[in-house]
Amino acid sequence: MADTELTGAEIVVRCLAAEGVEHVFGYPGGAVLNIYDEIYKQDRFQHILVRHEQAAVHAADAYSRSTGKVGVALVTSGPGATNAVTGIATAYMDSIPMVVVTGQVPTAAIGMDAFQEVDTVGITRPCVKHNFLVKDVRELAETMKKAFYIAASGRPGPVVVDIPKDVTQHSCAFHYPETISMRSYNPTSKGHAGQIKRAVQMLLEAKRPVIYTGGGVILGDAAAQLTELARLLGYPVTNTLMGLGGYPSPDPLFLGMLGMHGTIEANMAMQHCDVLLAVGARFDDRVIGNPKHFQKEARKIIHIDVDPSSISKRVKVDVPIVGDVGHVLAEIAKFAQAADHGPDQEALKAWWAQIELWRSQDCLKYDRASPLIKPQYVIEKLYEVTQGDAFVTSDVGQHQMWAAQYYKFAKPRRWINSGGLGTMGFGLPAAMGVQMAHPGAPVACITGEGSIQMNIQELATCKQSNLPIKIILLNNGYLGMVRQWQEFFYEERYAESYVASLPDFVKLSEAYGHVGMRIEKPEDVEPALRRAFGEYKDQLVFMNFLTDPRENVYPMIPAGKGLSEMILI
């Protein structure tokens, strides 16, 4: 077949279609007008017009988190690109596969301080998996192919493709490569067999085992393999904030989330285990706290990760296994099943007895008799009303931690939050991306009055694109997480953490054409949620829950402390 001559703009659109892209989140501007003109003419994918480029990138990111596909965002040069940076960094920190196409000034204008020129490749370099500046239309199709390939393979991440305006005008023969191979990039997929056997042996000899898993299990679609292995061995499992849903939370083997706001049983088991199987997790500061304290107890560590640089970065590992986590977990299960002996049942029984003792402290208890709405209660009711099966996005702060602690995620890709960068303003645009990917599915955005105001303009996008998101605002009147730190560590000097002059959120929602509710009493929580997910199923409902302003997130490990140094309620 003879290759047809197409313009760069047509090529961009054809490449996206060839990649099977169905949704592109974006915002137009001068440098991308040619691309937008081609979008206008095509019907292969839908473009969702946001109200701020940061939101386009978060939406594309969450679209990916909830589906496993590569998210796509399109923004213009200069301010379009700089507005996108927070979104790109957010995706980078959580290893989310995404392609962000940015417009650039014409090649001849680059370096001339042209109108709306920024060095996008330079600005984004530290927060992308890779980026490209396409200076010749003949390289465009192959670059797009590489971008999708790099974004999705190995340890995933965002890739930026910066395209000067003249490149979108020039034309050349179009051919989209079906596959691509790069001599400089060959991610490992299969784990080393010898290491896997060593791991199995170590696991079967364990007296106090723990399986600790992170976002890598979600990204690697390995929840089934993890569940099978954990049940085969009968070993306790804990998930990081990013790993929730990797193992079904309601299951008795599940110890809850670990880390700064993890449960007693998860943190103590992590600290006192003798064999630790770490899967797609990176021992970061919010998870193990102080690495010196963590290393005070002797334990053997097996670490499975697709990215070798995650291994032995903060904590020395005994058995490193680089590879696709799902594949390696399945291999471990296979060898464990074939082994001549199973786990040490007696030791395991004693270990579980110890864990149950920690668990019996019921560290997530809270005052259920309070006349004020407790934020934890709202999440519990949300869990009940949605039968644990909603997609839940969140912003950053106390509400995020309560969502993680009290919504018992049973499936992967249901819990969507900015764990690595901790980006306030993520929640609402993320919910848009999720709802676009899953029309008809219940999508809840749990947020705070600080966070929601960081991207509140997206209520207009939700109206335009008919996105019936349920916004659960846990309104404590404070930048709650900041207030909590000030209460604990700054002798209650609440510097700038009280958010005065809140808008009337009900009126605001109505002004955008949505349903608004204000809920002030505990007994009104459940009925409000039922109406939102029932009667108003097809509309965006903004629920402003006035919650106890002084509630704190417990347990808490102060920054720099160790796993067993929790502050309890």
Place this chain on the structure above:
Amino acid sequence: MRHIISIMMENEAGALSRVAGLFSARSYNIESLTVAPTEDASLSRMTIVTRGSDEVLEQITKQLNKLIDVVKMQDLSDGDHIERELMLAKVKATGEHREEMKRIADIFRGRIIDVSDKTYTIELTGTGAKLDAFLEAIDPVAIMEVVRTGTSGIGRGDRVLKI
């Protein structure tokens, strides 16, 4: 410990800044960095001299390998290798300095490659330590200008870095 890392990377615009950016973002130390294309114009070869504990070096190696443009790399200090640096030193060559400079340059097997009535420009190659030793051997007040390339390195014998 001091390490010499040799990197073969795609000769693409921006490749150098990816490596330099990685070192600054993760606060790894760079003592010197040299880069130039190779006999294969699509590849460039970079030599970085850095210092760090074994753990830091392990991370540096892994992070460099993670850069998409890096085709291959090697820690030359892991085995037998040769390292060389080129220095151009402009020194005062008046009065008693004139003879003295020539004598020291000879001892270090340097070559005087430019002469004026007041100055010599001396070319010297060797390990970084040898160049340091030369600078220590001459009278510091005589030094007018020093330009060093930074270290380049290569494995000994049949130890090669090739794709």
